[in-house]
Amino acid sequence: MGYVLSREGLDQVLQGLGTEYRLYAPVLKMGEGRFADTDVVRYDFVTSLDQIELSKKSDYAFKELLTPLSETLFFFTEGEVKVADKDVRDVIVLLRACDLHAVKRLDQMYLANGTEKDWFYQRIRDHVRFALIGCPSSFENCFCASMGTNVAPEGWVFSLEEADGGYRCAVADGTLAGLFAEHADAEADVEPAHVVENDTKVRVPENVPTAIYKHQMWDEYTVRCLKCGRCTIACPTCTCYTMQDVFYTDNGRVGERRRVAASCMIDGYTDVAGGGQYRRTGGERMRFKVLHKVHDFRARFGYDMCVGCGRCDDICPEYISFAACVNKLADAVDALGKEVDGDE
Amino acid sequence: MSLDVNVKALMKNAFRQSKVRGETASRVRVPGGLINAESMARVVEIAQEFGNGTIFLTNRQGMEIPGIPLEKVPEVNERLQAIIDDSGVNQEERGKGYPAAGTRNVVGCPGSRLCPFGCYDTTALARRMDKAVFPNNRHVKIAFTGCSNDCAHVALNDFGIIGMTEPQYDRDRCIGCEQCVKWCRSRSVGALSVVNGKIVRDEDLCIGCGVCVNYCPTRAWTRSPEHYFRLKIMGRTGKQNPRLAEDWLKWVDEDSIIKIAQNTYAYIDEHIDPGAPGGKEHIGYIVDRTGFEEFVKWALDGVELGPKCERASRVYWGGKRYDRSNELK
Ligand code: HEM
Ligand code: SF4
Ligand code: SF4
Ligand code: SF4
Ligand code: SF4
Ligand code: SF4
Numbered sequence: 306m307g308y309v310l311s312r313e314g315l316d317q318v319l320q321g322l323g324t325e326y327r328l329y330a331p332v333l334k335m336g337e338g339r340f341a342d343t344d345v346v347r348y349d350f351v352t353s354l355d356q357i358e359l360s361k362k363s364d365y366a367f368k369e370l371l372t373p374l375s376e377t378l379f380f381f382t383e384g385e386v387k388v389a390d391k392d393v394r395d396v397i398v399l400l401r402a403c404d405l406h407a408v409k410r411l412d413q414m415y416l417a418n419g420t421e422k423d424w425f426y427q428r429i430r431d432h433v434r435f436a437l438i439g440c441p442s443s444f445e446n447c448f449c450a451s452m453g454t455n456v457a458p459e460g461w462v463f464s465l466e467e468a469d470g471g472y473r474c475a476v477a478d479g480t481l482a483g484l485f486a487e488h489a490d491a492e493a494d495v496e497p498a499h500v501v502e503n504d505t506k507v508r509v510p511e512n513v514p515t516a517i518y519k520h521q522m523w524d525e526y527t528v529r530c531l532k533c534g535r536c537t538i539a540c541p542t543c544t545c546y547t548m549q550d551v552f553y554t555d556n557g558r559v560g561e562r563r564r565v566a567a568s569c570m571i572d573g574y575t576d577v578a579g580g581g582q583y584r585r586t587g588g589e590r591m592r593f594k595v596l597h598k599v600h601d602f603r604a605r606f607g608y609d610m611c612v613g614c615g616r617c618d619d620i621c622p623e624y625i626s627f628a629a630c631v632n633k634l635a636d637a638v639d640a641l642g643k644e645v646d647g648d649e
Numbered sequence: 650m651s652l653d654v655n656v657k658a659l660m661k662n663a664f665r666q667s668k669v670r671g672e673t674a675s676r677v678r679v680p681g682g683l684i685n686a687e688s689m690a691r692v693v694e695i696a697q698e699f700g701n702g703t704i705f706l707t708n709r710q711g712m713e714i715p716g717i718p719l720e721k722v723p724e725v726n727e728r729l730q731a732i733i734d735d736s737g738v739n740q741e742e743r744g745k746g747y748p749a750a751g752t753r754n755v756v757g758c759p760g761s762r763l764c765p766f767g768c769y770d771t772t773a774l775a776r777r778m779d780k781a782v783f784p785n786n787r788h789v790k791i792a793f794t795g796c797s798n799d800c801a802h803v804a805l806n807d808f809g810i811i812g813m814t815e816p817q818y819d820r821d822r823c824i825g826c827e828q829c830v831k832w833c834r835s836r837s838v839g840a841l842s843v844v845n846g847k848i849v850r851d852e853d854l855c856i857g858c859g860v861c862v863n864y865c866p867t868r869a870w871t872r873s874p875e876h877y878f879r880l881k882i883m884g885r886t887g888k889q890n891p892r893l894a895e896d897w898l899k900w901v902d903e904d905s906i907i908k909i910a911q912n913t914y915a916y917i918d919e920h921i922d923p924g925a926p927g928g929k930e931h932i933g934y935i936v937d938r939t940g941f942e943e944f945v946k947w948a949l950d951g952v953e954l955g956p957k958c959e960r961a962s963r964v965y966w967g968g969k970r971y972d973r974s975n976e977l978k
Binding site for chain 2: 334336337339340341342345347365373374375533534535538549551552553554563565566567568571572573
């Protein structure tokens with residue numbers, strides 16, 4: 306089922322959804338960018354269409370809902386543990402095709418990686434549904450077509466995109482059709498728009514020989530990378546976290562356990578007791594990140610972790626391009642293959 | 650015909666008295682140091698047609714076109730008109746060039762239009778200040794710099810304005826990576842520390858440079874919607890007692906700074922040494938003579954400092970006293 310709606314019509318639909326769901330969507334945060342008087346697009350709860358930024362790619366991903374940057378898991382006293390309260394009212398998250406593919410990666414890591422499911426993740430995830438923002442054209446740095454994530458997988462309840470001064474929506478969940486029909490100008494055949502080609506194209510190498518570990522291609526990143534981790538914080542598929550056990554200063558026997566985002570690019574990630582640190586340089590960290598995104602995850606789960614959203618390239622303050630790095634990796638792997646062939 | 654030129658009027662008209670008899674130099678005003686390419690080309694044309702083909706880039710971001718024959722001054726003034734129009738500098742009579750030269754070009758570093766550390770649009774504020782105080786024959790130097798790096802060397806001015814932001818902390822976005830702590834320590838003053846995985850800012854120590862905001866990977870630190878400033882006063886170079894400007898106001902707002910600068914002209918009119926050579930006396934020396942309290946009384950007349958603003962009750966300057974001793978020890 307598809308509908309054509311005016312701006313007011315879609316707003317009415319969103320207001321209507323608001324009685325049952327909380328809406329989580331990209332929002333233009335004025336003045337909250339890094340630099341003076343610049344903005345950032347990041348996710349937040351909204352109640353009307355006016356608050357939603359549909360024309361830009363969000364700088365930070367929707368994942369902050371499912372895997373909060375900082376989340377208190379539980380409180381402890383001497384003998385007891387109390388799980389932290391959580392607002393678990395149902396949510397509809399507005400996201401794009403690549404992002405919906407990213408949800409599969411998050412679910413994989415938190416719910417289907419080994420025998421245990423992550424209880425805290427599941428507690429949030431069970432109440433989350435998705436609405437698809439169509440992409441009539443590619444944004445800068447996107448390479449979803451290369452990663453095969455340009456067409457959204459199933460799992461969205463409705464889609465929306467701007468067209469001819471109004472909005473076109475496809476409705477996949479029949480229970481919502483009535484609400485859309487009520488506020489629509491017309492019914493129509495609507496397929497969510499998707500891009501078929503991006504300016505940025507990435508070639509992912511199929512197999513990566515272990516010789517890549519000591520390859521000189523990583524050296525430049527030791528000089529260039531700040532090890533700030535923005536690329537992984539903004540990434541919709543990065544799932545790494547660490548724990549903070551905090552003892553309140555007034556009473557050292559009471560405290561809380563927090564889960565906070567961590568990153569293989571940021572100091573501390575490979576620290577071990579005794580002062581060891583397994584990946585010190587930017588080059589080593591870049592190698593680990595890039596291989597995790599386009600090789601290691603696939604070795605374990607059969608598909609690549611990276612969904613080609615390009616947020617890492619958008620946000621890097623040093624103009625380090627992950628996409629360019631993957632292409633350099635593919636070339637290096639080709640060259641290594643030829644060396645091996647030559648030896649024979 | 651022998652030359653009969655009113656040199657005082659010439660200088661007031663922003664032409665320099667030249668060592669070379671019969672020549673002068675035109676002083677082009679560039680508030681905030683930003684000039685558009687068309688006006689730059691006009692300066693070049695004047696230098697080629699009327700001057701000796703060179704352009705001197707001044708310390709205060711103006712330009713001087715030397716080698717202009719004195720009799721060409723009226724023509725040069727007409728040619729300056731398009732430059733003056735573009736730069737928005739106040740004028741008294743069209744086609745007659747700059748109406749004053751005493752209040753020096755208002756300096757500005759590139760600021761937030763270009764610089765990642767800039768806390769505000771220095772060019773816009775320098776232009777606003779220029780409109781507020783020019784034309785004026787009083788010798789006043791004002792400079793704007795985007796952040797505490799002070800690339801514009803504002804501490805050498807009568808009014809040195811440094812941009813500040815009040816970092817806003819969203820603890821729910823903080824992942825405890827400590828990058829803000831590290832960068833504040835290495836690039837700034839070390840005002841941040843970690844307490845139980847979250848960040849605590851020493852509000853007294855913090856200079857509002859925004860380095861933490863720049864380096865936070867999550868947007869846990871953001872900038873305050875308000876732009877704040879540090880106002881340093883009465884710095885100077887020169888013969889008797891060169892010294893750096895010292896802090897007077899902290900977390901002060903833009904409107905107050907403009908008003909304080911305007912008020913200062915009335916204070917100068919009241920207290921300037923009537924015998925000062927050329928009617929010029931650095932304000933700093935006037936303040937030394939009248940006492941700081943008298944300056945404050947005039948400067949703050951009608952100024953409503955915001956609730957965040959902190960004010961030094963006394964300001965102490967240092968510097969070398971060449972007028973007392975020139976001995977090297
Ligand atoms: C009795 C000996 C050891 C004990 C009890 C021990 C215990 C641990 C524990 C509790 C962790 C933390 C796991 C986590 O945070 O998820 C860990 C991590 C680790 N250990 Fe050991 N360990 C021992 C010896 C070693 C040795 C000999 C090595 C290497 C030569 C080693 C290398 C590592 C590494 C690389 C990690 C992962 C660090 C990280 O992911 O943060 N451990 N170990
Ligand atoms: S690695 Fe970069 S392009 Fe790939 S999913 Fe993460 S942010 Fe997007
Ligand atoms: S790229 Fe790094 S931060 Fe991201 S999921 Fe992989 S290991 Fe974790
Ligand atoms: S690649 Fe860029 S964003 Fe990522 S850690 Fe290095 S400097 Fe930061
Ligand atoms: S604004 Fe500057 S001085 Fe203040 S906490 Fe941030 S980095 Fe440190
Ligand atoms: S840089 Fe940002 S995320 Fe990291 S500790 Fe500081 S405030 Fe927290």
